[in-house]
Amino acid sequence: MYILALESSCDETAASVVSCDTKKHPNGIRKNIRILSNVIATQIDVHRQTGGVVPEVAAREHVGKMLPVIETALSQAQVKITDIDFFAATTGPGLITALMVAAETAKVLSLIYHKPLLPINHIEAHIAVNFIHGTAIRFPALALVVSGGHTELILLPRVGAYQLLGRTRDDAAGEAFDKIASLLGLSYPGGPAIARAAEKGKAGTPTLPRPMKDKKGYEFSFSGLKTAVFYATKDQKITPTLQANTAREAQEAIIDVLVHKTAKAIDEFRSETLFLAGGVAANTLLRERLTTMAAAKNILFFKPDMVCCTDNAAMIGVAATQYLDVKKRAKPQDIRVNPQWELV
Numbered sequence: 001m002y003i004l005a006l007e008s009s010c011d012e013t014a015a016s017v018v019s020c021d022t023k024k025h026p027n028g029i030r031k032n033i034r035i036l037s038n039v040i041a042t043q044i045d046v047h048r049q050t051g052g053v054v055p056e057v058a059a060r061e062h063v064g065k066m067l068p069v070i071e072t073a074l075s076q077a078q079v080k081i082t083d084i085d086f087f088a089a090t091t092g093p094g095l096i097t098a099l100m101v102a103a104e105t106a107k108v109l110s111l112i113y114h115k116p117l118l119p120i121n122h123i124e125a126h127i128a129v130n131f132i133h134g135t136a137i138r139f140p141a142l143a144l145v146v147s148g149g150h151t152e153l154i155l156l157p158r159v160g161a162y163q164l165l166g167r168t169r170d171d172a173a174g175e176a177f178d179k180i181a182s183l184l185g186l187s188y189p190g191g192p193a194i195a196r197a198a199e200k201g202k203a204g205t206p207t208l209p210r211p212m213k214d215k216k217g218y219e220f221s222f223s224g225l226k227t228a229v230f231y232a233t234k235d236q237k238i239t240p241t242l243q244a245n246t247a248r249e250a251q252e253a254i255i256d257v258l259v260h261k262t263a264k265a266i267d268e269f270r271s272e273t274l275f276l277a278g279g280v281a282a283n284t285l286l287r288e289r290l291t292t293m294a295a296a297k298n299i300l301f302f303k304p305d306m307v308c309c310t311d312n313a314a315m316i317g318v319a320a321t322q323y324l325d326v327k328k329r330a331k332p333q334d335i336r337v338n339p340q341w342e343l344v
């Protein structure tokens with residue numbers, strides 16, 4: 001089976017060809033999932049000029065880039081469009097006009113080539129990209145979802161089933177990285193900029209809070225951390241040392257809370273597998289800390305390759321492998337984007 005998957009929910013225009021077998025492993029995951037191409041046209045340089053994503057600007061950029069990105073994805077995979085069995089596109093959550101570009105393009109392809117269109121949830125896709133590990137995965141599994149718009153702990157009792165354990169009450173982890181970076185005069189996107197600056201920094205100067213760390217349950221809150229950074233740096237000259245130290249401590253604070261709550265959830269729900277998902281999964285320190293924690297608990301830990309952490313279409317294609325034998329499907333022309341589509 002060949003799937004052509006499209007993604008344009010925020011600031012990356014992406015297309016990917018994913019292949020798989022029709023058969024499934026005993027754990028319910030489709031056999032032989034392969035990412036044959038994963039093409040991403042990033043808009044980072046455009047949005048750096050405004051320090052963040054302006055939705056209409058993002059949508060216009062997607063319109064210009066979508067078709068060339070699809071052509072490259074097909075040619076890199078050495079698959080003809082007439083060989084595609086399913087089209088898939090992110091239909092939410094995300095920025096409405098941006099989402100519409102991938103969704104409308106996929107609808108047209110689906111109608112022209114008479115192949116089904118699978119509408120895919122962006123957050124499910126961030127988690128499901130880990131399903132390429134196939135039969136090695138054991139359930140129940142826990143997913144730590146950390147992106148620009150989401151911070152959630154989600155339990156998967158089995159493949160395709162999602163239970164929300166807790167989410168952020170305010171800012172997402174990626175948003176905290178981005179806003180703190182902006183306070184420190186670091187460039188967009190903030191996550192990688194903080195991680196780079198932190199390499200030369202010293203933790204504990206200033207000391208920042210670990211919000212919600214010792215509270216019961218699995219809710220997060222990161223807006224207070226941003227305020228703490230504001231007051232810790234207010235009226236000070238932003239020197240490279242202040243930048244590095246504050247970045248280091250802020251990164252430590254965010255990761256400390258994420259790892260602590262994740263470890264608690266693993267114990268309470270006896271998860272056999274941990275999935276890391278979302279753009280913040282690209283953070284090297286977070287990957288290392290979770291690797292150590294999962295090893296200490298003797299559970300499986302899967303994290304996406306770097307290129308599959310931030311937004312991409314391969315994750316949409318891999319998520320789509322779960323929906324190939326759904327019997328009743330909406331007609332492509334009836335599929336609508338939903339900017340607020342919550343997975344759970």
Ligand code: KG4
Nearest residue numbers: 147148149174191192279280282283310311
């Ligand atoms: O999943 P994603 O690409 O887009 C959304 O669905 O939101 O996540 C983007 C987020 C941004 O907030 C960005 O700063 C963060 O992921 N990010 C990182 C790193 N790379 C990207 N955060 C921390 N460390 C990184 N290396």
Ligand code: ZN
Nearest residue numbers: 147279310311
């Ligand atoms: Zn994302």
